[in-house]
Amino acid sequence: MSANLTTLAYLPTIIAFILALKFLSSPKHARLGNQLGAVGMALAIVVTLAQKHIYGLGYAIIAVGGVIGGAIGWIGARKVKMTDMPQMVALFNGVGGGAVALVALIEFHEKAGLPGRMLANESVAIIISALIGSISFAGSMIAFGKLQGLVSDRPIVWRGQRVGNIIILLVGITAGAIILGGHDLQLIWLLLIEIAAALAFGVLFVLPIGGADMPVVISLLNACTGISASAAGFELRQDVLIVSGMLVGSSGSLLTLMMCRAMNRSLGNVIFGAFGQIQAGGAEAASAEDKSVRATTAEDVATMLAYAHKVIIVPGYGLAVAQAQHDVRQLADLLTARGVNVEYAIHPVAGRMPGHMNVLLAEANVPYTQLKEMDEINSEFPQTDVSLVIGANDVVNPAARSDQSSPIYGMPILDVDKSKAVVVLKRSMNPGFAGIENHLFYEPETSMLFGDAKDSIIKLIAAVKAA
């Protein structure tokens, strides 16, 4: 295929990706959108393979690498449990960034050192894609490790962290900038230093970020990989990469900002680990106070629920961990059959990903109409008889409204403490993923039902049937 024909043949791919993004934005066509994206991608791969200059052994390596990677991706995507979806997204995002960095490395190796071989705009593109791709790879792997439990999910902080991170990033950028000085400075070890510094920075900037911020980090790194793929398009002179990469870069950036807005925090505040630092000082002081909680039994809770007019279920990560979504639905159906008005309050950052709870409850066929977003349902809590908090913590912590010293101060929360009674299903008194003490548990109208969420709900179902 000639170069012009190839460029033309990539156009349907670009159209497919744009439509895919559009369709992914509406529940009705979302699945079609994703399938359209996959078709566009398949087309781009076929068109690329039809390039006439690819040599025989090259095809073999492409095929073997593609089959191995494809099998890993397929098995990973099919075998993963619903609860582990977020880390799979982090993982697949990271490998994309890694591929971008490797492409930049070879492109540099092929063209470097000879006068006139590498144009200025191409060298800038190589340096940017190697830098951002490497950061995205290393950062995503740490995000994966944190969510998978391989790396501590608590913020890891140390002295001089912020300054150290900035210095490491500057080392990487400087190494890259030197390469731009001329063809005799196009040295492979300078690029390797840049990549090493970027990898270190990727690890170090995610480590101090706590689990509560992981959705934002994954979204940010997703946008980064998109931008790095776009830069790869500038180095390979391929418009299809420039456009597709940047579509992800810009839409991913917007999504990241939407998520920050939901937590009422700035992006800079998330990235530079301020969360972790405030928290390191504040948490112990709060937990030192001697307070008591009221434990309750499934039978008591069942009676409260069965004779209530209005019940709001507040799901959180604990629900996902316990895989209790089907049981929750059964409980809700049972209550609805008794004439109780049951609704679900969905906090935008409940769980480990935005929309995590929606996906989980959709799996259990909970009707959309019962899922209420935060702004919609907050005014309803004062008229609610029982709020049933299942494995949610930080998103219902009233400290976000009242305690200025709290690291989550200012984050919009679900006002469950305004309802007439609150029942919290929780495994133990350990603080939530963000490691912050929750005053809701000590309120007089709150009672705690300890145990695994699934076991507790099964007991509730039995007790409601008996009530």
Added chain:
Amino acid sequence: MSSNTAVFLAELTVLILAIFLGIEVISKVPTLLHTPLMSGTNAIHGIVIVGAILITGLNDNLLGQIVGFFAMVLASANVVGGFAVTDRMLEMFKGK
């Protein structure tokens, strides 16, 4: 104006348009679809597989073969895993 400059300016134009287009098409996405959207865009940046194929297929030397192989593995895991995981999430919305 050299041909490189002309091509580069066209590339920049396309880049700028893509930035605004990306923001425009997802500006009205409901919270419900944030996770699948993130996952779906994650699959789309797997387009780097085009770059991986090109550098592997066009550089007939040991480094190109070894590094190209790993680039292929990573990029195809991104593509296949990305679309498959998104499809699994969206499967659960069907029929409603």
